[in-house]
Amino acid sequence: MDVRKLVQDLHVVKNIRLNDRHFLLELVAPETFPMLLPGQFVQALVKDSPSTFLRRPFSIHSVDYVNNTLRLLIQLKGAGTHHLSLLREGEPLNLIYPLGNSFSFPQTNDVLLIGGGCGVAPLLFLSQFLRQQHQIHPTMLLGFKTKEEVTEIEEYSRFGNVHVITDDGTEGEKGLVVDHSLIRDGINQFKKIYACGPEPMLRAIAKIAGIHHIDCEVSLENTMACGFGVCLCCVTATQTGNERVCVEGPVFNTRKLKWN
């Protein structure tokens, strides 16, 4: 599907601090959104940050077509995300969007969504989409560092069953997402897995999915320069050669990746 990409100033409706390391940016577009799909991302232009030369990519966290707003869930990393965290209501943010492919639509109801860290970001949009467009009630497994970072559970719960695991066990089970009982004991009830998070986590999930013959899609976060397919900086090795994470991805079926 070829939707026209836009370079556009959106405006901040809300900037919500969730905890020490995360905030939500709600942005309103000047005109009706084109079709946006779960898994797609935006490239944000960070102004007034001399050390932030390139745009910064963020997944679409949720979309409200009625009010023409979208949300980004952002983890503070360096100067770029710090400057975005200072944006105030009414200020513009220039985006190039929508970018990338999307998660595919499952042929089954037995769907598991796994997110770790800021990898939970695209899963809210995905669960919303599965529920509203496909009447699927997904199971979600969300991994966080610690209790303070467990946020928006009510939001995810509107679209499916949510399970939480924290690194330190302060909420839900203790450990990494792959340590959760849902994965250790209950993985065979699922026919499709969608995962997003740090690459070591995705590789571990891909391995488990492979062993249990479960179809698995992961969303990658390779560093990017352009985000729209022209620089070839973001590639990942696939069975058919190096492919661009920003165009052929960010979502890849793990069968396609050269991870073994």
Next chain:
Amino acid sequence: MIDLSVNIAGLIFKNPVTTASGTFGYGDEFRDFIDLGQLGGVFVKAVTGKNRDGNAYPRMSETPSGMLNSVGLQNRGVDYFCREIYPKIKDFNTNVIVNVSGSTLEEYVEVAGRINELAKIPAIELNISCPNVKLGGMAFGTVPSMAADVTSAVRKVYKKVLMVKLSPNVTSIAEIAKAVVDGGADVITLINTLLGMAIDAEQRRPVLSTITGGLSGPAIKPVALRMVWQVHKAVPVPIIGLGGIMNATDAIEFFLAGATAIQVGTANFIDPQVSVKIVAGIEEYLVRHHLDSVNSLIGALRTD
């Protein structure tokens, strides 16, 4: 009436703003953002003899006012280009110029010969920053005799406008420029990326899989301006200047240093519409300075 057009070795560009190879894909990717017909030309990404998968990820590191890349000329090879890409780009309403790369002299000659047959491609740009695998990996563009040899070998098979794009990683850029002009270059493009390196101190590892890579963006503009100026004084052929151009003022600086046209590279990643904004900005500058043509700016730096 303001005239933005320039004549480069007999080829007319409707304005002096073009886009740099490797930063503009095949042009097609920008059609959502701009009307390609508003540009003087587009330089499409490197074409080599055979399919190349490029280097391993990571291939990019952001640096102060710029970036390093080690893409490694990933492309599907000249057959694929002629069969699949050319039909899609040949009717763009602008000059479409192909960047020709290789790892042996024979490969350059082969690719240039094939592109010569494509009626709607009026020029090629030889990228001589590539390492010569037969001569220990030394880049063609860093030794005057090698630069001259590859230029004259291509000149024999290529009948249209021959541009040669110089590497800045040399002691004397003027010497290389003279060598390629002696070899038959009609036009000189400069500069390609500067060799650089980025280190992740926490991991104590290089950021790029190749350890070193090519630096581009505003960080290299002063070096590029200096080299355009030196080449302008050294050889009589037209120059296409680039390196860190982000806006119309940067472009004007390159004209003053001696460039007849410019290329916009890394800036396309940050603002995919920047090239057409630069066209408008140049026009605005000419109006403000009561000039009727860009030609009056070329090499017009006042040094008295």
